[in-house]
Amino acid sequence: MTERREGVLLVVSGPSGVGKGTVIAGLLARQPHVQMSVSCTTRAPRPGEQEGREYYFVSAAEFERRQGTGELLEWAEVYPGVFYGTPQGPVTEALAAGVDLVLEIDDQGAQSVREKLGRRAVLVFVAPPDFVALRRRLTGRQTETPEGLRERLATARKEIRNMGLYDYLIVNDQIEPAVQALEEVLRAEHHSLQTTDWRGLQARLLAQAEHDEVASHG
Numbered sequence: 001m002t003e004r005r006e007g008v009l010l011v012v013s014g015p016s017g018v019g020k021g022t023v024i025a026g027l028l029a030r031q032p033h034v035q036m037s038v039s040c041t042t043r044a045p046r047p048g049e050q051e052g053r054e055y056y057f058v059s060a061a062e063f064e065r066r067q068g069t070g071e072l073l074e075w076a077e078v079y080p081g082v083f084y085g086t087p088q089g090p091v092t093e094a095l096a097a098g099v100d101l102v103l104e105i106d107d108q109g110a111q112s113v114r115e116k117l118g119r120r121a122v123l124v125f126v127a128p129p130d131f132v133a134l135r136r137r138l139t140g141r142q143t144e145t146p147e148g149l150r151e152r153l154a155t156a157r158k159e160i161r162n163m164g165l166y167d168y169l170i171v172n173d174q175i176e177p178a179v180q181a182l183e184e185v186l187r188a189e190h191h192s193l194q195t196t197d198w199r200g201l202q203a204r205l206l207a208q209a210e211h212d213e214v215a216s217h218g
Helices: 020-030 060-068 088-096 107-120 131-141 146-161 175-216
Strands: 009-013 039-041 055-057 072-079 082-087 101-104 121-127 168-171
Touching: 009 020, 009 107, 009 175, 020 101, 020 175, 060 072, 060 082, 072 088, 072 107, 072 146, 082 088, 082 107, 088 101, 107 121, 121 175, 131 146, 168 175
Parallel strands: 009 101, 009 121, 039 055, 121 168
Antiparallel strands: 039 082, 072 082
């Protein structure tokens, strides 16, 4: 009997403005079976964002309630007074059903997910080609105050220092190669899971064969 494989959870992180969302959108277009894991946040929606698509937008009180009941796989205060979190139930249920998920979260959240899920979480860091390009992208968005820009760049420096904690690194210099790289990560992890499944099957078959041999000579 063929066992149903577990889904792959790609945890994608990187500095604000690096283009994580664009790279992920490219993967979803190429691999329509892959689903986004939707996080919740206390920040206000940006223009064009929709409830339940990019995030679930909740009040600070509701977020605190979910923290207290253990409903969040991870959570972090990414900026002063701004909280992000990942609902745990939908993630574990989807993986058990064989669904591939992408979770776009900050560096703090990625490390928390790794602590709770271990290697079930595949950590991918999307980096800019250089820091000047990152500053240019953030400035070009024209959505940040000077103070907000300084905060995001300071956070980016911290995140870049943690690049070595990730399983894969993708440099987003051009979108198409970056999307291809993320797609290759997904394929590689599927191959790894398939190899693990075959080894488990082999171990069981050998144990059964040994038992059968002993029984036949008993």
